[in-house]
Amino acid sequence: MPELPEAEANRRRVAEGACNRTIRDFALGEIRHMDLPSEAERAPFLGTRITETRRHGKYIFLGSKSGPWMVVHLGMSGSLRVWDDGADEEPDHAKFTWVFEGDRRLSFRCPRKFGWVKVTEDPGSFVEEAGLGPDAMEIGDNAFADRLGGSKQAIKSALLDQKKLAGIGNLWSDETLYRSGLMPDVPANALSAAQLAAVHREARAVLEGVLKTNARYDDLPGDWLIHHREDGADCPRCGGTITKKTVGGRTAYHCPDHQEGGG
Numbered sequence: 495m496p497e498l499p500e501a502e503a504n505r506r507r508v509a510e511g512a513c514n515r516t517i518r519d520f521a522l523g524e525i526r527h528m529d530l531p532s533e534a535e536r537a538p539f540l541g542t543r544i545t546e547t548r549r550h551g552k553y554i555f556l557g558s559k560s561g562p563w564m565v566v567h568l569g570m571s572g573s574l575r576v577w578d579d580g581a582d583e584e585p586d587h588a589k590f591t592w593v594f595e596g597d598r599r600l601s602f603r604c605p606r607k608f609g610w611v612k613v614t615e616d617p618g619s620f621v622e623e624a625g626l627g628p629d630a631m632e633i634g635d636n637a638f639a640d641r642l643g644g645s646k647q648a649i650k651s652a653l654l655d656q657k658k659l660a661g662i663g664n665l666w667s668d669e670t671l672y673r674s675g676l677m678p679d680v681p682a683n684a685l686s687a688a689q690l691a692a693v694h695r696e697a698r699a700v701l702e703g704v705l706k707t708n709a710r711y712d713d714l715p716g717d718w719l720i721h722h723r724e725d726g727a728d729c730p731r732c733g734g735t736i737t738k739k740t741v742g743g744r745t746a747y748h749c750p751d752h753q754e755g756g757g
């Protein structure tokens with residue numbers, strides 16, 4: 495499921511390939527049960543250009559200084575693809591396509607249909623209305639400790655809570671705690687200031703590491719948990735055994751041999 499670095503990689507593709515081109519039309523694929531802009535909502539975008547792209551947490555914003563904007567949420571398996579009509583094949587599962595003048599196209603590909611596109615006046619008010627916490631790449635040390643440290647929730651659940659901190663999901667919360675040496679079910683309010691600072695530092699390092707590869711997981715170092723997410727796999731850090739357990743309703747992969755605390 496796409497998290498902050500995956501959303502950022504998609505935003506970069508739009509910034510590089512689909513900005514400053516006049517929108518001539520929109521094309522819709524098979525969109526039953528999907529939340530996408532209506533014809534009336536699409537109309538104000540015709541003849542305009544995407545001149546700015548932004549991202550907050552897992553949300554991607556495409557628009558212009560004066561607005562309006564479209565917000566894309568990738569859901570479980572969505573992605574944004576830039577392609578050229580005639581030269582490239584249309585991506586499969588293309589649900590919503592920006593048709594630019596000339597051959598350039600931008601398609602929202604969404605095989606499992608959990609993603610969506612909405613219209614908003616501006617990204618700031620969307621973030622506020624959705625009650626999202628600060629972006630996980632932007633938040634400072636003190637704000638991180640304040641927002642997560644007081645919680646009785648398991649540290650993994652606190653990291654996943656988009657209202658505390660926006661952008662971290664199942665995969666990268668596990669990777670963060672694996673590197674921090676903390677069990678996923680340690681209550682957040684049981685962590686010392688130094689432990690919370692370490693969680694923040696490792697979360698940033700994980701997100702930065704994934705961003706550096708543009709979310710191509712094969713390019714991540716071999717000792718990352720992502721390459722060993724299997725019950726019974728060997729832990730590349732300590733030789734222990736990777737184990738899974740359910741924390742806050744989510745499957746958490748971890749190594750009980752070098753991750754401490756919890757029950």
Ligand SMILES: [Zn+2]
Binds near residue numbers: 729731733749
């Ligand atoms: Zn280990």
